[in-house]
Amino acid sequence: MDNPILVADKLGVRFETAEGPVTAVDDVSFSVRQGEFLSIIGPSGCGKSTVFNVIGGLLGQHEGTVKVAGERIDGPHKSIGMVFQEESTFPWRNVTDNVAFPLELTGMAKQKRIERARHFIKMVGLDGFEKRFPGELSGGMRQRVSLARTLASEPKILLMDEPFAALDEQTRLLLGDKVLQIQQQLKQTTLLITHNITEAVQMSDRILVMTYRPGRVKRIVEIDLPRPRTSDIVGSEAFGRYVAQIWSDLREEASRGMKDEEAHMLHEAQP
């Protein structure tokens, strides 16, 4: 790949548990081009979120390297903006102050950062809610505030960990549209961690399918669907083919995960 902006090389993560060491992620390598939308998909427990934490610099102990624009990174980096799975807005700040948070850290003048924040609030479609507090917003709106806050830091790479996991399907599709629109508008390099096949196919240029524990790269699928895309694409035949193809890759891994979980529960239930 020519001049990738993000390179993950031979990532490996091992955890010590009460039942002995567990390899969560093993030999995971991939790269992302400038402006590309890559999704990492896999069954629960395959180590997707661990990869997210390694790339975001939140997990200190790991094997392998992460490089952004050729520079090796070993911790949180200003080039990477993270959107988390859990609700992560600051409840004590209104929408504008939440979005302006990264700008405040740079020492930007108040008036200027409010203007910048309003730009990103409008981008995620929350204009009119600038003075509202997160407690007055729906789950989907709060995730949009988190997205706007991360975008306000103008990261080179947007890293999202199942940001819509807690939302209903319709909201998820509509927010997918919003993310696609923003990604296409900003040509934002994006790495999405998800377990939702529809979401991954709807948004991605490529999808990296992971195996169940230990998490390894099973396959990388190129999504050759036209852009700009919207959620209308979910009704197309080509979309259905991609979903079926990825599901056939994931099915075996998901079954393995389910059996492993059942065996674990049986073991726990034994006197």
Add this chain to the structure above:
Amino acid sequence: MNAAAPARREPLAGYVPAAVGLLSAIAVFCVLEGLIRAGVISEYIMPPPSHVLAAFGRVITEEHIVRRFFLTIGECLTTGVMITVFGVAGGVLLHRYKLLQQAVETWVAALAAAPVVLAYPLFMVIFGRNAWTIIMIGFVAALPPVILKTVEGLAGTRKVLVNVGRSFNLSASQQFWKIMLPAALPTIFTGVRLGLIFALINVVGVEFLINYGGLGQLINDLAERYDLPGTYAAICFVILVSVVFFMALERAERWLRPGN
């Protein structure tokens, strides 16, 4: 996907709980008045609320209630500021140094249950018969809940908020001031509220015991004169102190931690 901004509540709706509270209090007073006048409750134990109401004027003009009220409020305010400053600082220290927390947290919790007021002779020996004895007893008795709730609030900061801070590369100091402290504020305020309850009880109690200034001494004087309506009127002023503090605290919390 733009949703219309939701309609705000009618402004008058905000006064309904206060009106219901006031009407409930009036209803309780009416019931008490009726029970006392009917002889169900002895007038020698509890004077009718109408007599207490009538005693207010006398207590205000003859017993220097305003001066006493401000003395008690001043003692409570000093105690409140001290428990907030030292309690929050102590809680932060215990949260920061786990060994210290493991070593002393149980002792702090035990201190919360200790009847510190009984040690008033010791405090009098150390500070003399003055307001500092009252303030220091209130301080020692009210400090533990602030420390414990500060530790609880900081430890309860959601991990994802800490991770947001880390993802923005915040320094340890920024992480504390911009994320952990605001996130912990509601729990810290619960501790300060509890502390103020302990402080008020102890301040008025010690004023009563050592017969020094304030509303506690007045209650002692009036009770010894067997002026029951006056005693209850003075107790109402103690309740007023409590109301003033809790309203001020609520405003402070709303100012420091909007969005709750």
